[in-house]
Amino acid sequence: MERKIALITGATSGIGKACALILAKNGYHIIATGRRAERLDELKKEVPSGIEVLPLVFDVRDKEAVFGLIENLPENWKNIEILVNNAGNAHGLDPIQSGSLDDWDAMMDINVKGLLYVSKAVIPGMCERNSGTIINIGSIAGKEVYPNGNVYCGSKHAVDAITKGMRxxxxxxxxxxxxxxxxxxxxxxxxxxxxxxxxxxxxxxQGFEPLVAQDIAEIVEFCINRPSHVVLADIVVLPTAQASSTLVNKKL
Structure with missing residues (x-):
């Protein structure tokens, strides 16, 4: 039986970790990336018996680390079937006129350039095999803009556009x-x-029931288990209490 491999960025916590665990339950050996080595080591203990986890400790902003580690994977880890580009962050919630340049750099470097670096390292192998699935975790902020969201929303709009261009x-x-x-x-x-x-x-x-990481992981699981002729190209998922980026029905 062919060895199934999935790579998940930002797998140390939250959505990334939940995706790693649910893909492991579906029989995928996991390449888990993140900046916190101890969190990746903990992940190894949580996957089902028989599933291997290969931890890669790097920051997706580090171009040399991304290409150096992914392009030099051990032979039995090279055929990556699923890539989940999950690593991303928001930094600050300031109006554009007082925003921090460091925050802007972090969001553009992680959310946009980091996604591109990892994708660029993985895509050639998928093209050679004429198969693969890339899942980019965006945000409602990539569909709407809200006050003080400026650069974060811009970074997630870029993820949405890049995803469409990739497709x-x-x-x-x-x-x-x-x-x-x-x-x-x-x-x-x-x-x-x-x-x-x-x-x-x-x-x-507070005041409503938000989504949790497992909710997103279960959507990923549904997507990867569709027949070969089916792709769920673009999915927006909200908690029931949320109608838009700024409209949330809170019972405080």
């Missing part, structure tokens, strides 16, 4: 390209956005 360019090779765009998901996202202010982050999810 066109890779169509001759039979590669499925899927965009999943969640609304409010309770993960470490808001803690990062508010730079460690856990009280402020908790308030984002």
């Amino acid at each position: 066109m360019d890779l169509n001759p090779f039979g590669i499925k390209v899927i965009g999943i765009h969640p609304g409010l998901v309770e993960t470490e996202f808001s803690v990062v956005r508010f730079k460690g202010d856990e009280n402020r982050a908790e308030k984002v999810y």
Whole structure:
């Protein structure tokens, strides 16, 4: 039986970790990438028996690390069938006139350039095999713009556009390209956005039931198990209480 391989970026927590675990349950050996080695080591202990996890510790912003590690994978890890581009962050929630250049660089480097680097390293193998699935985790912020979202929304609009362009360019090779765009998901996202202010982050999810990482992972699972002629190209998923980026029915 052919060995099935999936690569997930940002697999140390949240959506990435949930995707890694659910793909492992579907028989995929996991290449898990992230910046926290100890989290990747913990992931090894949580996958089903018989499933291997290859941890790759790097920041997707580091072009040399991305290409160096992915292009030099051990032979039995090279045939990546599924790529989940999950790594991404929001930094700050400031109006454009007072936004931090460091925050802007981080969001564009991680959310856009990091996705491109990893994809560029993986896609040639998929093209050679004329098969593969790429799942880009975007955001409702890639479909709408909201006040103080400026650069973050711009980065996620770029993910949406890149996903559509990938689908066109890779169509001759039979590669499925899927965009999943969640609304409010309770993960470490808001803690990062508010730079460690856990009280402020908790308030984002108060008064309603947000999505959780498992919800997104189950959508990924559904997508990868469709017949070969079916691709769920573009998916927006919101908690029931959320109608748009800024409209959330909170019962406070």
